[in-house]
Structure formats: C-alpha cells, structure tokens
Amino acid sequence: MVKSVDRALTIITLVSKRKEGVGVTELASNLEINKSSIFRLLRTLVKHGFIEQDLETKKYRLGYKYLELSSMLLESIDLRTQAKPFLEELESHTNEVIHLVVYDQGEVVYIEKIEGNETLRTHSQVGRRAPMHCTSVGKVILAHLPLNEILDIIDKNGLPKHTEQTITDKELFIQELGKIKNQGFGTEVEENETGITCVAVPIFDNQKKVVAAVSISGPSTRMSAERLIVIRPILMDIGKKISSRLGYKDH
Template sequence: MVQSVDRALTIIKLISARKEGIGVTELAEKLELNKSSIFRLLATLVENGFIEQDMETKKYKLGYIYLEIANKLLDSIDIRKEAASYLRELERISNEVIHLVIYSQKEAVYIEKLEGSETLRMHSQVGKRAPMHCTSAGKVILANLPDSEVIEIIKQKGLPRHTENTIITAEELFEALKTIKNQGFGIEREENEPGITCIAAPIFNHLGDVTGAVSISGTSMRMNEEKIDLIKNKLIEVGMKISERLGYKK
C-alpha cells in the first residue's frame, strides 16, 4: 500500500461523508497527521479537481470531477453485458424463454432473448418492440412510471386488443398496475399471444427510474401457478441484481 495514496483516499472518503465540508484541523485529528502534511495532500487533490475549498467557510468539499467520472462510468455500462450471467441463470432454472427489455421513447424494446430448452414459438425477437399494456415486461415498466406518463402512452398507443384476455380499458389497466407495483412483479396470461404466459420484474437505473424489465415466458400449461410460485422470487432477485449493476441503490 502506498501510504500517501491511502491517506489521500481517506481524506476523500471523510470529505464525501460531510455535506457541509470539513476543515483542516478536523482532518489532521482524524488522520493523526500534522496540518502541514494535510495541506500538502489537500493541495494535490484540489489541483486535480477531486476536492475544492469553500472560500467562505474554508472547509473542503468534493469537486465536480466526480460527476464527470460518474457520467463516463454510466455511459460505459452495457445493460446486456451486465445482465448476461443473470439471464443464463434464469434460463437454467426455468428452462423457458428469457427476455431482457428496455424502456425507450415510451416503448418497450427486446434487446436480448434466450430460447430456453423447452419448445416455444413466440413473436418476440431482439430489436422488436413489445406492446406495453399486454406483456408482463411492458406492464411492470408501466407500473413504475408516473401516472401522467402512463396516460400519455395510452393516448399515443391506445390499448389494442391482441387476444380475448387483453386489457382494453384504462381503468382496468391502472388497477392491474397498482397490484404489480405492490407485489414487485407482473404476470401476463395469454394477453398478447394465445397459449403464452409470462412473468416479469422491473429493472431500475442509478437514478431510481425504471429502465427496463426481465421476463420469463412459456406455454400456459407449463407456466402454471405452481411454477410461477417457484420462480417469481428468483426473477425479482435477478431484476434487483441487474439494477444494482446499473448503479441502483434501494
């Protein structure tokens, strides 16, 4: 361990924990160093933009460079890469089709699909847009959006019927979304495609906003209540793990 680097990082941690900033005297006491040593470390950190001094209070605060670094990190995050191992785990556990969906421009878009080991023919494919109101992934996204945004989506896209089970009224949809939000997952039973049942959990970004969903799809015969009960907690867990990889803090 390089002692000076360790001390500099300790200073950054101490400053980050104090919204109002921290003074040289207190830093010297906490690090058990003389003030001249602290001043030298602070000068280097200030020079590089990692901390800055408040001219009125003379206390030190974090510099804005952390916002630049954080934005670069967030820009570099590839949700498909971050989710890959978790999706394979769901595929192994369920043997069913696994979808990774993102929310983009008021629509849900499939960005990954694992076929599973069971035979299943679905309309979904990577790059295709998923109906919001009648897919489990779409509904868990809607459930975690502001009501005003959901209303705007309904106005733009409508609630077209895909099967006899499709929700086609705003009142019924909002009631379903309330349940989904409370339980942390959503189920779609033959609302988009006959014979297909899906369950999905939301994915959140570093701001706490819903950014997508992960789902498991299978035939309604296989995706019965017993199987859904067996896999739902794991699905919710995977949704949360992917969210954490995107910087989400619960």
Template sequence: MHRENVVKSVSRALDIIALVATKKGGLGVTEIANQIDINKSSVFRTLATLVQYGYIEQDFETQKYKLGYKFLDISSKLLESIDLRAEAKPFLQELEKTTNEVIHLVVYDQGEVVYIEKLEGNETLRTHSKVGKRAPMHCTSVGKAILAHLPDKDVLGIIDQKGMPYHTDHTITEEEALLDELKQVRQRGYSLDLEENEYGITCIAAPVFDHLGNVVAAVSISGPTTRMNTDRLTQLGPIMIQTTQQLSVRLGFVR
C-alpha cells in the same frame, strides 16, 4: 435497395448524412449535389433542416457541412442499451439455466418495449418475439413491469397515444383495469401476462432500475400456459425480483 414506399425527402436526408460522414473536413453544397445527383437547392434545404435538428453542422470558416453532435447523443443512448445487455447476460443465462424457458430483456422506447436480448431455453416455444422487435406495453409482462414504475402522466400519455388494442380475449382493454393492475404489480414486485398478448403463452417479468432510480428495462420468463401455472408463477415471482434487483445494483441502483 428497393425504393418503393420510401419517402423521398427522408431518403435524400439519409443519403446526405451518409455522404457527409465519409469526409472528416466536411463537404460543400456543390460537392454533395454532384456526388448524389440532387439539385443544389434541394441539397441546401435538406441540409438546413438537418442543421436545425442538430444532425449536421456548418463550419462557418469553410462553409462546409459535417456531422452534428446529435449523433453522439443518439449513440450514447444506444451504448447504454448495449452496456445493459452486457451486464444482464449472466443473469439471463442463470434464469435460462434454472427454468429452461425463454428469457427476454427489453427496454422502453417511445411508448413501446423493444426486445434487446432473447435466450431460447431448452423447451420448444413458438413466440412472436425476436431481438429488435417492438411490442405493446399494456398486454405484455415486460411492458406492464415498466409501466408500473413510470410517472402516472407518462402512463396516461402512452395509453392515449397507443391505445389498448385487443390481442386475445384476455387482453386488458380498459384504462381503469390497467391502472389497477399496475398498482398490483408495484405491490408484489413482478408482473404477469396471462395469455394477454398471445394465446397459450404466459409470462412473468420484473423491472430493472438504473443509477438514478429510473426504470430502464424489464426481464421476463415466457412459457406455455400449461407449464406456467399458478404454482409455478408463485415460485418464479421471488426469483424474478431477486434477479432484477441484482441486475439493477450492477447498473448502480441504490434502494
């Protein structure tokens, strides 16, 4: 592993977590220091920080350190995403089959969307998207589909934190214009990306809700603007809404 551009304290913390995870009964400061060749005071400081955040816990009887329950919290969030992928797969495959276009499933995370599934379709389309990649919310159909159903304070917080950077001449870069657009998305039930993220590519998306009624994901169809014209988008709109409503029901959503 190349250690350039690595923050030493973070690297040290991750090494300690990986080591502690291998021992069911936990490890003491000296054992950890000996195994990863870091002085005991540095190990102790790192462990103290990890304990404070819940990633490591100390057994007061043995004084040994072991993994904390914070990892269960994180893994449960990951599992929720994996369950979403499994539930969504048949719906995404049906969309791919009926449209032959690229289909995406994304989740919302820290002011951005993350692609967790991509079906390529039968048509050739060069896009920047790939599973695991993050994308901005203000200029993607999936992002706008989710933003439209977040509380206003969250939307304003995201805009404040991430800004509204220019991607193409069609990107919405004014807050008021985006808020107006999100109102339209709520009214019609789906969102559009009209070459706002990438030139030549148009997308349509709709939101997915969980059993609590919270927006948790979005599904989109992406294609070249030449194919994804106004008539086709009008035809795809009800299909997107129906698909994401059915998926939401699978996740326990009740209207």
C-alpha cells in the same frame, strides 16, 4: 422539419414493413410526390447503404447498413453486458425463454433473448418492438413510470385487443399497474399471444429510475399458477441483482 429528411425516413419506414420490397410507384403514391423526386431520394439512400434494389424485381428493400448499426447499438448498451450472466443464470433455473427489454417511445424493445431448453414459439426477437399494455415486461415498466406519462402512452397508443385476455378498459388497466407496482412483479396470461404466459420484474438504475424489465416466458400449460409461485422469487432475485449492477440501492 427538413422535408427531404422527413421523406427519406418515411421511405425507410415503408420499405422496412415489406420483406418483398416496395416499388417506386407505390412509394410515390404513399408520399404523394412525383417519381423523379422518389428516385433522387432512393439514390441517396442506396449510396449510403440504407436501401438496396432487387435487380430482378426492381423493388427496394432495407440495406445491410441496418445490421451494422443495430449491432453497434446493441454493443453500446452496457445493460446487456451487465445483465447477460444473470439472464443465463435465470435460464438455467427455469429452462424457459428469457427476455430483456428496454422502454422506448411508448413501446418495449427486445435487446436480449435466451431461448431456454424447452420448445416455444413466440413473436419476440432481438430488435423487435412490442406493445406495453399486454406484455408483462411492458406492464412492469409502465407501473413504475409517472402517472402523467402512463396516461400519455395510453392516450397515444390506446389499449388495443390482442387476445380475449387483453385488458382494454383504462380504469381496470390503471388498477392492474398499481397492483404490479405494489407486488414488485407483473404477470401476463395470454394477453399478447394465445397460449403464452409471462412473468416479469423491473430493472432500476442508480437514479432509481426504471430502465428495463426481464421476463420468463413459456406455454401456459407449463407456466401454471403453481409454477409461477415457484419461479417468481428466482426472477425477483435476478432483477435485484441486475439493478444492483447498474448502481441501484434499495434504501
């Protein structure tokens, strides 16, 4: 690796985790390098808009360059364009929150969210990452990956407990993925957030590879077992339509 690039990216990662910003002393301590080197790296990042300094606190935070880049990235993802009408159709049928996610480096990334007409507070937002093992979208994607890739993700990220309902046993989790693959959908009942239930289906491309997942999320009080039976076929139909738009043929 190029050490200076590695350090610059580490600075960006550290700064991104702190809304109030990070000071030079703390950055120097975390990277175990002197302040003068930190200043040089920060000046370069500031010049290119990736980092900016709060003139009052003197701390550094993310620059607006990321909004520009993230907007360009989202616009370049054709999946969003192709899926949007179907996501809106799904929302019109359910009035619940609809998510579209993609798989990236052992996690899922939300690339679209339609709020629905019902009130629901969730941690999800476009651009945010989420674990795979305790989300319905993550589980349906995992279920269609090769076993060696699944095991690599589990070994790397583990199966950390998010709520009392999170599956943390490796053998049980693999069994759950097998069930999801066979039935064509995945359900998550308060495994990631207490009080929230989600159901998801995978999205496939023209190479028959899983590339994304779409889900319906709502409070567990509304997303009862009876209601899930009603909305599952609608969701599965939408999943097939999006996959078809991406060139997938189920034969």
